[in-house]
Structure formats: C-alpha cells, structure tokens
Amino acid sequence: MSCFELQGKVVLVTGASSGLGREISVSIAKCGANCFLTGRNEQRLIQTCNLLSGGKHQYLAADLTSISERSGLINSIPVLDGLVLSSGMLVTKPVGFWTEQNVNEILNANFSGVALLVSEIVKNRKLGQGGSIVFISSIAGNVIAHKGNGLYSASKGAINALLKVLALELAPRRIRVNAVLPGMIRTDLWEGKSFDKQQLEIEERKYPLGFGSATDVSNSVVFLLSDATKWITGAELVIDGGYSLQ
Numbered sequence: 001m002s003c004f005e006l007q008g009k010v011v012l013v014t015g016a017s018s019g020l021g022r023e024i025s026v027s028i029a030k031c032g033a034n035c036f037l038t039g040r041n042e043q044r045l046i047q048t049c050n051l052l053s054g055g056k057h058q059y060l061a062a063d064l065t066s067i068s069e070r071s072g073l074i075n076s077i078p079v080l081d082g083l084v085l086s087s088g089m090l091v092t093k094p095v096g097f098w099t100e101q102n103v104n105e106i107l108n109a110n111f112s113g114v115a116l117l118v119s120e121i122v123k124n125r126k127l128g129q130g131g132s133i134v135f136i137s138s139i140a141g142n143v144i145a146h147k148g149n150g151l152y153s154a155s156k157g158a159i160n161a162l163l164k165v166l167a168l169e170l171a172p173r174r175i176r177v178n179a180v181l182p183g184m185i186r187t188d189l190w191e192g193k194s195f196d197k198q199q200l201e202i203e204e205r206k207y208p209l210g211f212g213s214a215t216d217v218s219n220s221v222v223f224l225l226s227d228a229t230k231w232i233t234g235a236e237l238v239i240d241g242g243y244s245l246q
C-alpha cells in the first residue's frame, strides 16, 4: 500500500473497467481520491466502483474513439486534479499481415482517442491548476522492440513523444504530464493473444524480478498523482522488474 496522499483529489481513470485501470482506481481510492471511472463496459465499471473504498466515486461508460461519447464524458466530469489514461488494446501481427482496419483500430484506441480526450479536457478547463496527467504507456513504445509488435509499439511511442510536448505546454498552468512504462503484467490485454502458457513461463524467466503485478503499476501512478512529485514532469517511468536493462 502506497503512503502517498491523494486526499480529496478528483481523478478520472480511463480503462477503469479492467486490468491496470481497475487496480489503479482501487489504489488511488485507498489513498483518499474521489474517482471518476470510465471504460466501455458499464457492468465492469460498476464492479470496479464496488471495489473502491471511501470517497465519492462515479462512473460513465464511453468509447473514447467516438466523438459524441467523448463529448458526453467531458460534459459529465467535474474539474479534475488528476487524469490517468489507462485505456488501450493490443494487436500483435508481423508487418506483412496488417490490414487498414488493424492500423486504424489500434491507433484510434491507443493514440487518437486518448490524445483528443486530453485536448478536450484542456480546452474545457476540466483539469485544474496543479493537476497531474499520467499516461499508461509501455516499454514497447521506445525502450524495447518485439517482433509482431509494430502497431502497438507505434501507438505507445506516439504517446511517449506527445507527453513531453504536453509537459512543456501545460507547465504554465502547473499541470504535470508523465507516463509509466510497464513491462508485461498479466491482465485481459494478454488473454488469448500471442502467448500460450508455456511461452508465458519462458517470457517470465527473462524478467530479473519476475513478472510484475498490477499493484506495482498502480503504486507508481499514486506517486505521480501526488504532490510528492510536484517537480516531476515529462518523465517516462520504466516499471519492468529490470527486463529492459539486459
């Protein structure tokens, strides 16, 4: 459990219906934040909401690739102290097998929808002075390369490039912009994709500290949302148990 203080902060978490977004919501609520949860699946958002301690928590289902659903979300959220962007998807296909639909789908979900949401939040002054934006990116973005990961890596690399520009542009409002770059964490993202059980065991042996858990990521998000990091902006925090050091 993190000891960083988020008492009374209002934080929007995307991707809150599953995996890392759900765990992040649980962790930040434990530290005193009021969560506004979003994702596409309302039933699973309600499940996340039921896991949260204290605070005044709300949810709204929205597909971030839809202009009208993003607009509904913007109109529903209060002025925020924190924004955690954990929505995302995975496509693993070597370059010779991509379709136009694959390219559009992953770039819309992992980059365009996320970038436009941030833009609309800023435009509508829904992130207050001293706010903190945390992107859940990936070491696949610009730290390591894996065959078959081209589209996913490109979508996360775009986020890593974006965050540094946003950090500069939003500094006059004392808004900080950072990213966490996790290695492999077992969530629905990997369910039925690319690795069978045996391959996962082989992959795990490549991690000096073994596979991480969703809590390893959520603790870092708490840190970046807290005032303890009020002078950290434009940073990419690698969380991969030493994987990318080799």
Ligand SMILES: NC(=O)c1ccc[n+]([C@@H]2O[C@H](COP(=O)([O-])OP(=O)(O)OC[C@H]3O[C@@H](n4cnc5c(N)ncnc54)[C@H](OP(=O)(O)O)[C@@H]3O)[C@@H](O)[C@H]2O)c1
Pocket: 014, 015, 016, 017, 018, 019, 020, 021, 038, 039, 040, 041, 042, 044, 062, 063, 064, 065, 085, 086, 087, 088, 089, 109, 113, 136, 137, 138, 139, 181, 182, 183, 184, 185, 186, 187, 188, 189, 190
């Ligand atoms: N797990 C890992 O190993 C790992 C490693 C590095 C980085 N990451 C990143 O961490 C983030 C969370 O991944 P995860 O492992 O928690 O995956 P997950 O369990 O599959 O969760 C993905 C979340 O994104 C939401 N989402 C997907 N497309 C969306 C869209 N168009 N509009 C709104 N919400 C959308 C899903 O909502 P619904 O389920 O409601 O549709 C779900 O809540 C992703 O950005 C992923 O790239 C994960």
